[in-house]
Amino acid sequence: MSPRIQPAKAIEQARLFFNADVAAIAIALSLAILIRFNILPRIGW
Amino acid sequence: MTPVFPSIFLTESDFCNHCRERLPANPERTTTDIVATSSIPQPATERSTRAQRLFTLLPGTALLFAIGIAGKGLESLGSIIPRFPHIEYVLWAIILGLVLSNFFVIPQVFRPGIATYELWLKLGIVLVAAKFVLKDVLHIGGMSLLLVFIELILSLSVMTLLGKLFKLPPKLTSLLAIGSSICGVTAIMAAQGAIEPDEEDTSTAIAAILTLGALALFTFPAIGHALHMGQQSYGIWTGLAVDNTAEATVTGAIYGEKAGQFAILSKTARSAFIGFVVLGYAVYWASQGKAHRVENKALFLWQKFPKFILGFVAISILATAGFFTQPQLNSLGNLSKWAFLPAFAGVGLRTQLKDLVNQGWRPILVGVLGEIFIALITLGMVFFAYHGAAQ
Numbered sequence: 550m551s552p553r554i555q556p557a558k559a560i561e562q563a564r565l566f567f568n569a570d571v572a573a574i575a576i577a578l579s580l581a582i583l584i585r586f587n588i589l590p591r592i593g594w
Numbered sequence: 595m596t597p598v599f600p601s602i603f604l605t606e607s608d609f610c611n612h613c614r615e616r617l618p619a620n621p622e623r624t625t626t627d628i629v630a631t632s633s634i635p636q637p638a639t640e641r642s643t644r645a646q647r648l649f650t651l652l653p654g655t656a657l658l659f660a661i662g663i664a665g666k667g668l669e670s671l672g673s674i675i676p677r678f679p680h681i682e683y684v685l686w687a688i689i690l691g692l693v694l695s696n697f698f699v700i701p702q703v704f705r706p707g708i709a710t711y712e713l714w715l716k717l718g719i720v721l722v723a724a725k726f727v728l729k730d731v732l733h734i735g736g737m738s739l740l741l742v743f744i745e746l747i748l749s750l751s752v753m754t755l756l757g758k759l760f761k762l763p764p765k766l767t768s769l770l771a772i773g774s775s776i777c778g779v780t781a782i783m784a785a786q787g788a789i790e791p792d793e794e795d796t797s798t799a800i801a802a803i804l805t806l807g808a809l810a811l812f813t814f815p816a817i818g819h820a821l822h823m824g825q826q827s828y829g830i831w832t833g834l835a836v837d838n839t840a841e842a843t844v845t846g847a848i849y850g851e852k853a854g855q856f857a858i859l860s861k862t863a864r865s866a867f868i869g870f871v872v873l874g875y876a877v878y879w880a881s882q883g884k885a886h887r888v889e890n891k892a893l894f895l896w897q898k899f900p901k902f903i904l905g906f907v908a909i910s911i912l913a914t915a916g917f918f919t920q921p922q923l924n925s926l927g928n929l930s931k932w933a934f935l936p937a938f939a940g941v942g943l944r945t946q947l948k949d950l951v952n953q954g955w956r957p958i959l960v961g962v963l964g965e966i967f968i969a970l971i972t973l974g975m976v977f978f979a980y981h982g983a984a985q
Contacts, residue, residue: 565709566647573716574905580721580929581909584922592925592932 654707662935691942711940778838829856
């Protein structure tokens with residue numbers, strides 16, 4: 550078996566230099582606070 | 595063997611940054627890796643370097659949003675223009691991403707930003723918690739935990755058996771078992787640092803799991819419709835059976851908004867087990883003298899734990915405590931949909947069809963057989979547990 554996919558290549562597109570978990574939590578809580586205090590009044594879809 | 599690409603400081607495609615851990619210095623690491631992972635303070639240049647890196651994310655991020663918004667626009671066209679295919683924006687975003695990445699060469703300048711789809715996915719998941727009061731999370735999540743536990747035992751056993759049957763390398767079998775039982779690529783990456791497999795095994799396992807995830811995008815909704823499954827039962831099934839969180843979320847969302855939310859909930863419960871399973875394999879391979887010992891098991895579990903789940907629970911607690919009004923909860927729910935748009939586009943963009951067929955047939959056969967088994971078992975469990983659930 551000789552897979553042609555190299556590990557570095559396989560994850561190349563999925564590499565971030567920051568912690569996505571922490572960033573996601575920080576952004577979510579910030580947005581939640583902005584919405585709670587009506588600084589972001591209404592988000593539509 | 596020391597891994598060439600440490601899972602440390604990498605945030606990969608689906609869930610978790612929990613695969614971050616410190617590994618011994620590796621002479622084979624590339625300059626980029628070293629720059630990206632260095633913990634040595636560089637006060638003079640660090641701030642500007644970080645700003646430059648953030649800047650490099652812009653083109654790819656813009657591409658993700660452009661594809662997602664185009665998908666939303668195409669969905670709208672379906673209800674305006676007669677004979678225009680009426681397809682959900684989720685599927686449009688994936689199709690557009692697939693076409694772009696497989697039929698065109700995406701310039702290098704977009705690649706760093708495309709990786710941010712993981713951030714948008716996690717942001718969407720944390721925000722969608724506003725749609726769940728804590729009671730629902732505990733009830734459905736608790737039920738999912740029980741199902742996950744059964745699914746884990748069965749899938750780990752079956753994948754191990756199939757690996758032996760098809761004479762796969764033992765560590766490749768371990769990686770496939772871990773990837774298919776918990777959360778796909780993330781679990782494999784987490785295990786990669788712990789059980790120290792060959793690079794080939796890691797890359798093969800990742801490719802096999804991505805292949806199976808791509809197949810799930812199209813087969814699960816068809817099966818769900820054929821069986822007339824409700825939104826809740828389908829979503830729970832998807833979260834239990836589809837490996838990668840990104841693919842699980844998309845596979846659920848293709849079926850319906852509610853299904854997507856339930857898929858996230860059950861997938862999150864499943865991901866919470868990652869540390870325990872990887873620790874089990876790490877201890878096993880260390881006992882065989884083929885991996886380093888895990889000295890601090892509690893720290894190991896914390897490192898592997900998907901931290902964004904804490905954000906999900908925090909938003910759910912705030913929603914339950916009445917911190918938000920109903921219109922504000924709706925706004926948070928809509929924000930989660932906006933966050934999912936680029937994430938869905940990223941799933942399409944990262945799926946390389948040619949890579950999916952360019953791997954050994956045995957791992958993919960083991961993966962397919964194992965996944966079919968897991969899908970059937972979890973389908974049976976979901977029907978048993980959620981029969982007659984809300985549509």
